[in-house]
Amino acid sequence: MFTANDFIPTSYSESIESGNFQWSAPSNIALVKYWGKKANQIPANPSVSFTLNNCKTITKLAFAKKQNTDNFSFDLFFEGKPKEDFKPKIQKFFERIEIYLPFLKNYHFTIDTQNTFPHSSGIASSASGMAALAMNLMSLEKALNPAMTEDYFYQKASLLARLGSGSACRSVKGQVVTWGQQTNIERSSDLYGVEFPYNIHENFKNYQDTILLVDKGEKQVSSTVGHDLMHNHPFAERRFAQAHENLDKLIVIFENGNLDEFIKIVESEALTLHAMMMTSMPYFILMKPNTLQIINKIWKFRNETQIPVCFTLDAGANVHVLYPNKDKESVLQFIKDELVGYCQNGQYLCDEIGTGAMQL
Template sequence: MFTAKDFIPTNYSKTIEQGNFQWTAPSNIALVKYWGKKDNQIPANPSVSFTLNNCKTITKLAFAKKEISTVLNETGEKFSFDLLFEGKPKEDFKPKIQKFLERIEIYLPFLKDYHFTIDTENTFPHSSGIASSASGMAALAMNLMRLEKELNPNMTENYFYQKASMLARLGSGSACRSIKGEVVVWGNHNNISGSSELFGVEFPNIIHDVFKNFQDTILLVDKGEKQVSSTVGHDLMHNHPYAERRFAQAHENLDKLITIFENGDLEEFIKIVESEALTLHSMMMTSMPYFILMKPNTLEIINAIWKFRNATKIPVCFTLDAGANVHVLYPNKNKEIVLQFIQSELVGYCQNGQYICDEIGTGAVEN
């Protein structure tokens, strides 16, 4: 059984003065949602997600050894870094990175020894309403682990990816599901071997061919900033009247998905996925204070999908993140007719007619 202490290094066998790496990491979409967390970004319930392929963050990390690692910089901080977004300084992102480095310093003690330049960009439009924290933190974690691998060349591949996922989690919980694998589980679950609350793991059981190349078309209903952040939303689960039942339900639905992934029952898959999306938002609407992240057009799209599915019997369904945008999920073999439906009936509900075509991917890659 892993503990976080297993990821604290004792010493490094090599040194490196300077260099740079570049990693690309994708976003992901949860099928069973996690909502509510304990200390240190530990999830209150397990979740499972499809890794995406096209919605990605590309992060380049340049590093150079400082002359004296213990000297604080001019603002009294021991970490030295510049942050660029699409090649330009992005000061408002820096506090989040600062907090991340503070959280992970115990696991990467070399952080104080270097000055870092973090240059990051997304393949999807900035402020499109697609959560970039998962892909962004995953890409940064991969770069930092790549540096640690230079310092410790004997590191195993398994350790490399597990620690990268753990580090990503400390930046953004769902980021741990963006490291490796097409279907990723995060959180302890009795019937999924190797599952852990510390890091995401590739779903270890059989996955039916119908889920291979599964499509996710993301309808951008609202590209504005959410009026309630996910961090605040998670915290509101601490005294939520329905929290314990919700956490139990997530375990039950994950159990059902184990069977569904094996037998390819899309009818049952749709029930679980849509129910999970609506349950997530019902938790928001029944917290105190309560809030609603769906927009009128979110509901219009959901109703249109239900009507289309009833009329055509095509196994298309929706899921939602903590926001107004709608993820339309469907098998690859139905791609042509579902895209026609989206273009003819759903695009009008999207802000500026924008949507993004995505599909299942495999995780982070070094460029």
């Protein structure tokens, strides 16, 4: 298991003047939610997520050596157009990771990024965006240090991604990824995400996630603010303990394929996340009336058909509808018949479990 100091390089064997890399990295959806963090993007509790396949960010990184090495230097383009308002976030990211990538000030970077899902569709793009950027930066470091092992490459990429956006560390590698120390999960770490190390039942292969876009507006409360509200939260300690308990239960469920138990944990986790926001000070209700309509429809449908479909939520109003691949036809029909009317402009995205970042 690597410590943070293991990721600080001493020297590089190669030098490189200029070049470019391109990576895609997916979004992910947490089953056990991470909510609340300590200093340096360390999670207050462990989490586990499904890596998505279709909702991803594609980022091209071009770099060229420069004379002045006093400052970070980069241009940022989103879908081909300069994106000034995102630059402070990249600046802050570079400041956080410079200790791990001491070459950053030696180059001028051109970051060209785009999403495969509609912008401000209410899908968190910070996870996929920061993961894609981290993969590109690691490709440059690997060019400077070709002896780097694959294991080190991916774990360091995950560590860097985490320093950009906590959940980004779960978008680097693997179908099911855990992040945060958990006694019963080998090699688990607060520093980076790890591929779930145990058996996963056939029931979860090609698991589907249809994302219902209930509200595509700007987030009412930023994740950073939301996480900070856990510091003095009256129910924080119990919540952190619950996350550990639910993750332990999922280890067994992933192995035995018990979808009824899976549904209980996943839906309870989603509602708990929102309960934490409703009971913080200041407090927020991020669900919309249509979110609740959808949840009730899913419960009714599941009850009537016995099809193991369930929902989860991020820190917003959109609903992720999770179900096994074998039930795809019936669930999609149900979504078209009964749920689309609750989506903004009837919009939804079909996704499924993917495997992580890919070099293009």
